Amino acid sequence: xxxxxxxxxxxxxxxxxxxxxxxxxxxxxxxxxxxxxxxxxxxxxxxxxxxxxxxxxxxxxxxxxxxxxxxxxxxxxxxxxxxxxxxxxxxxxxxxxxxxxxxxxxxxxxxxxxxxxxxxxxxxxxxxxxxxxxxxxxxxxxxxxxxxxxxxxxxxxxxxxxxxxxxxxxxxxxxxxxxxxxxxxxxxxxxxxxxxxxxxxxxxxxxxxxxxxxxxxxxxxxxxxxxxxxxxxxxxxxxxxxxxxxxxxxxxxxxxxxxxxxxxxxxxxxxxxxxxxxxxxxxxxxxxxxxxxxxxxxxxxxxxxxxxxxxxxxxxxxxxxxxxxxxxxxxxxxxxxxxxxxxxxxxxxxxxxxxxxxxxxxxxxxxxxxxxxxxxxxxxx
Ligand SMILES: Nc1ncnc2c1ncn2[C@@H]1O[C@H](COP(=O)(O)OP(=O)(O)O)[C@@H](O)[C@H]1O
Ligand SMILES: [Mg+2]
Numbered sequence: 001x002x003x004x005x006x007x008x009x010x011x012x013x014x015x016x017x018x019x020x021x022x023x024x025x026x027x028x029x030x031x032x033x034x035x036x037x038x039x040x041x042x043x044x045x046x047x048x049x050x051x052x053x054x055x056x057x058x059x060x061x062x063x064x065x066x067x068x069x070x071x072x073x074x075x076x077x078x079x080x081x082x083x084x085x086x087x088x089x090x091x092x093x094x095x096x097x098x099x100x101x102x103x104x105x106x107x108x109x110x111x112x113x114x115x116x117x118x119x120x121x122x123x124x125x126x127x128x129x130x131x132x133x134x135x136x137x138x139x140x141x142x143x144x145x146x147x148x149x150x151x152x153x154x155x156x157x158x159x160x161x162x163x164x165x166x167x168x169x170x171x172x173x174x175x176x177x178x179x180x181x182x183x184x185x186x187x188x189x190x191x192x193x194x195x196x197x198x199x200x201x202x203x204x205x206x207x208x209x210x211x212x213x214x215x216x217x218x219x220x221x222x223x224x225x226x227x228x229x230x231x232x233x234x235x236x237x238x239x240x241x242x243x244x245x246x247x248x249x250x251x252x253x254x255x256x257x258x259x260x261x262x263x264x265x266x267x268x269x270x271x272x273x274x275x276x277x278x279x280x281x282x283x284x285x286x287x288x289x290x291x292x293x294x295x296x297x298x299x300x301x302x303x304x305x306x307x308x309x310x311x312x313x314x315x316x317x318x319x320x321x322x323x324x325x326x327x328x329x330x331x332x333x334x335x336x337x338x339x340x341x342x343x344x345x346x347x348x349x350x351x352x353x354x355x356x357x358x359x360x361x362x363x364x365x366x367x368x369x370x371x372x373x374x375x376x377x378x379x380x381x
Contacts, residue, residue, distance in 0.1 A: 006339065051247075148353075171187045220268075237355075342362055
């Protein structure tokens, strides 16, 4: 049995998710998983580097190494938990921590850090990383990348499905029951990142558990309208976004027009913004949806789920559990799968989603010293 490990550290900056996965036929089984918390000082360093500031390069280099070590540590803890030797693992797929995502710039690029050289060296496992930039080099958004995995695992000939991943940013994948129809997928806008930032600022808590705080607030209609005016929501896909767009400064620009609002009402408005932008994406791009399958940490926000259900009265809303995949591990599993695709010489992006000129083998390979197989046509001198 050969295993793959997926490492995901999303825009929420809550934890490093590590998933041990094995693939057989078209199925993918989650064997073990763990979430290694990101210490406060590391999270603060990453957050401060998300925005321009002093001596960024030196701070970037340092964080790149610190995160590389943390990712290696997550793999080692996962192997220990699974009681497996590193030689059993074919490859690690490491997403890395996104610090910048500039898909629509004249110089499109995306920066994920957490040095894969360190991961490969410390674990002794071949590591695939930097998945986004090859897609961008071919004219794509470099994001979202999970739709190809969603298609491989969750496409069903009986149902039109919409998969909604609510991480720091939310993204949707439209999977028609006809497998020949091109997959649609894009970032809908903010997921948990704004909710978390506002909660952190107002309550000094990492997140609003279950959305309980928001649930006691009242959505402010004019503020909501103002937030919804952001051109991103009207842009047609392919499109992707990040924390450099949807952050507290973005919120504060709108709040200037509405002085004196209660913090709790602002949180309720942000939940409504998240629910409405996801619902609108589904109604516009997947009006025939039978099943909406939710994954990501946002699936635990009960209030957000209630608001989403209210805006999608015709659809069944369930967690990806109902289709056999644990909602908390979909993204980490996706990066295990993406690593497998790359190692197998298979493409990982969907051109219909990212807008790239063609499908591509994604990522850079950082070989474990003892594992690199010689090329079959290599000549020995
Ligand atoms: N019980 C909960 N109630 C509300 N929100 C939650 C809960 N559990 C997780 N979350 C949210 O999910 C986020 C983590 O989601 P995740 O899918 O890991 O995102 P990312 O991929 O950006 O790291 C947390 O920061 C938090 O906002
Ligand atoms: Mg996370």
